[in-house]
Amino acid sequence: MRFPFYFQLDKFDCGPTCLKMVAKYFGRSYDLQYLRDKCFVTRNGVSLLGISQAAETLGLRSLMVKVELEVLIKECPLPAILHWNQEHFIVLYKIRRKKSLFYGKTSNQFIIGDPAFGITKIDEETFRKCWTASSSIPGVALLLEPTSNFHTNKVMREHSPRYVFLLSYLRPFKRQLWTLSFYMILSAAIASSFPYLTKGVVDKGVASKSYYFVTLFFVSQLFLFLGSTVVEMLRRWLALHINAKVSLHIVSDFLKKMLRLPTVFFDSKSIGDITQRVNDHHRIEGFLSNDVVSTFFSLAIIMVFASMLLLYSWIIGVIFIGLSLLGVFWIFLFQRKRRKLDYIRFAHSKLSQEKLFEMISGIQEIKLYGSETAKRWEWEFLHLRLYRLNISSLKLEQFQTTGFMFLTHLKNIVISFLSAVLVIKGEMSLGVMLSISYIMGQTNGPLDQMVRFFKSAQDASLSLDRLLEIHQSREEEKEADSLSSEVDRKCLIGNDLILKNVSFQYQGPRSPFVLKNICLNIPTGRITAIVGASGSGKSTLMKLLLGSYKPIEGNICVGDVNLSTCTPGNWRRLCGTVMQDGFIFNDTITRNIALDGEEVDLARLKMAAEISNIEEFVSQLPLRYHTRIGNSGVGLSGGQKQRILIARSVYKDPQYLFLDEATSSLDANNERLVMSNLNSFFKGRTVIIIAHRLSTVMNADQIVVLEKGEVAEIGTHQLLITKRGRYYELIRNQLELGD
Numbered sequence: 001m002r003f004p005f006y007f008q009l010d011k012f013d014c015g016p017t018c019l020k021m022v023a024k025y026f027g028r029s030y031d032l033q034y035l036r037d038k039c040f041v042t043r044n045g046v047s048l049l050g051i052s053q054a055a056e057t058l059g060l061r062s063l064m065v066k067v068e069l070e071v072l073i074k075e076c077p078l079p080a081i082l083h084w085n086q087e088h089f090i091v092l093y094k095i096r097r098k099k100s101l102f103y104g105k106t107s108n109q110f111i112i113g114d115p116a117f118g119i120t121k122i123d124e125e126t127f128r129k130c131w132t133a134s135s136s137i138p139g140v141a142l143l144l145e146p147t148s149n150f151h152t153n154k155v156m157r158e159h160s161p162r163y164v165f166l167l168s169y170l171r172p173f174k175r176q177l178w179t180l181s182f183y184m185i186l187s188a189a190i191a192s193s194f195p196y197l198t199k200g201v202v203d204k205g206v207a208s209k210s211y212y213f214v215t216l217f218f219v220s221q222l223f224l225f226l227g228s229t230v231v232e233m234l235r236r237w238l239a240l241h242i243n244a245k246v247s248l249h250i251v252s253d254f255l256k257k258m259l260r261l262p263t264v265f266f267d268s269k270s271i272g273d274i275t276q277r278v279n280d281h282h283r284i285e286g287f288l289s290n291d292v293v294s295t296f297f298s299l300a301i302i303m304v305f306a307s308m309l310l311l312y313s314w315i316i317g318v319i320f321i322g323l324s325l326l327g328v329f330w331i332f333l334f335q336r337k338r339r340k341l342d343y344i345r346f347a348h349s350k351l352s353q354e355k356l357f358e359m360i361s362g363i364q365e366i367k368l369y370g371s372e373t374a375k376r377w378e379w380e381f382l383h384l385r386l387y388r389l390n391i392s393s394l395k396l397e398q399f400q401t402t403g404f405m406f407l408t409h410l411k412n413i414v415i416s417f418l419s420a421v422l423v424i425k426g427e428m429s430l431g432v433m434l435s436i437s438y439i440m441g442q443t444n445g446p447l448d449q450m451v452r453f454f455k456s457a458q459d460a461s462l463s464l465d466r467l468l469e470i471h472q473s474r475e476e477e478k479e480a481d482s483l484s485s486e487v488d489r490k491c492l493i494g495n496d497l498i499l500k501n502v503s504f505q506y507q508g509p510r511s512p513f514v515l516k517n518i519c520l521n522i523p524t525g526r527i528t529a530i531v532g533a534s535g536s537g538k539s540t541l542m543k544l545l546l547g548s549y550k551p552i553e554g555n556i557c558v559g560d561v562n563l564s565t566c567t568p569g570n571w572r573r574l575c576g577t578v579m580q581d582g583f584i585f586n587d588t589i590t591r592n593i594a595l596d597g598e599e600v601d602l603a604r605l606k607m608a609a610e611i612s613n614i615e616e617f618v619s620q621l622p623l624r625y626h627t628r629i630g631n632s633g634v635g636l637s638g639g640q641k642q643r644i645l646i647a648r649s650v651y652k653d654p655q656y657l658f659l660d661e662a663t664s665s666l667d668a669n670n671e672r673l674v675m676s677n678l679n680s681f682f683k684g685r686t687v688i689i690i691a692h693r694l695s696t697v698m699n700a701d702q703i704v705v706l707e708k709g710e711v712a713e714i715g716t717h718q719l720l721i722t723k724r725g726r727y728y729e730l731i732r733n734q735l736e737l738g739d
């Protein structure tokens, strides 16, 4: 029996991919993105509970059990999803009893579908090791059985086949493709005339010793050759042009799409997952440059030559077709194994890239804690595995190629021998024999091209799946209704921000609520400070207000307009932000402040620099505002970085200003100065400040105290101090009020 199998597209995709396999096993195909949404995949992966809930929505009865291996073997229905190596999920399809040939002993063999490796058979000992941490501890399994709803539920269709997606990119090149097809037919016609000419030279020219014929044949061959060279050159040039354009369109569409995806999408992806998608383009480019059109051309040439061989001698034709098909079959015989190895290799190179990235960005900590050797070993260990995988891949490739070459040579030898025999028997002319050997010489290239094409198509298929996933993800902007930006702007300016029973959780229905039932009025043109202990949900609240996440329950409104009905881009255009993890780009100071990409407004830049008090340190830099900062530029202190971020938000001249610990790294003098400048800038704007320092929040018009995701207190500094509640507790040390 064949067990359905799918590779996981990303590091955290094993759960939904297992569910996809089980659903397919029971006869239904589901789109992976749909299952991902149902399972609530996050950056920490997915829980068995999440998979169980998703399975129930598909109409599968699910039962989570913790059982010993013996119970699993005897009593549990299969397939089941198992928790594997304490960090992964796999599908257990079947358990077979196997008798050992030598000792007559019986043992169990487990057939599993591991979304990171493929369908594998493993022995009991390995199974036990991976499933249960030790023999005394039971393993965790999710048992799944279809209910009557499973077959009647509306199926979320799998997305359109990946190659349809590529074809959509070829559509704009219709005219060029027709020209290309014309060149192809012309090339094929010229190519097929050469064997006839060869036959003619020998049978008509040489046999009748006619100089006239021989010259005529050779002159026409020369002209045909020139013609075919020109056509071939044009064909290749056109194909190159189409390929380059298509690759460019795919890459630019990918980046365009990725920048439009909501923050939640990136929450469930690691850096490696994203960079892998960029690498995927190289594979698709490879596939395209292996030239889809050339492959059709090769196929056409092979078919024309095969028909000619059949016409010359049916037996030679049959041998040619038979051995060529055998060669292609030989290549296909190893494709599954090749695909598996390739997938694992690709996943490992992603891991090694991730590790390297981590090592470079964490170099300071590595040095400070002396973990250079440990970190190097981790990376070397990964590389060693990658090296082994590369060797296995190369071995397989060699085996594949050698077998194919053997069959090609065998075909040439057998056909040459047969045609020689037919000539001796007088059943074939010498001209036909030479014509056949010309054909044999000409078909090797196209056959090789086709094989290369199949291989790169296989490499590209998984990459295309991953790319399709991005292309089919819901965009942030499209989620909103079609309010025009002008209407948006009018409605959003000069109104209070109102939170009505807002609740939020990051990781699906069973995860803890980070914000609970928040009811809050943030008055327009006033300063609202949010304080609370670390982890109380302040930054989360800010991200919700900025539209990076949507509330799970309740609404956030600007006046009468529900924020979820506005285009997020339009809303954010009105907001200036300084986030805790604000990013400094590898660019000049000016370009780091004026991020909008438009011409720099010098008056606004000057104002922003004055308010954020960066003038002094910028004046000491060699190129002043044109000095490059960021990773490859001049290093900045934490305080300087924060001031650049403040300047960025001021330069934007926003209606709403969100500051999350914006001055936490500044020294007391600088903070006082910047806050006093900002206080004048705040006039007429709605400001939301998150801060731990009393000096930053005490002048706010209202202070909101968050505790464990709930609003504990609201009021002014004076009011809350006299109340001696949570706020007082929070800032007691800073006030030095004692008890």
Ligand SMILES: Nc1ncnc2c1ncn2[C@@H]1O[C@H](COP(=O)(O)OP(=O)(O)OP(=O)(O)O)[C@@H](O)[C@H]1O
Residues within 6 Å of the ligand: 267, 506, 507, 514, 532, 533, 534, 535, 536, 537, 538, 539, 540, 541
């Ligand atoms: N992307 C995320 N995915 C899952 N959980 C998250 C995520 N971001 C934050 N959390 C969790 O949400 C809770 C609130 O975090 P948040 O950053 O809002 O707190 P905070 O009050 O701003 O803390 P701090 O003062 O330390 O910045 C924390 O328990 C945190 O672990």
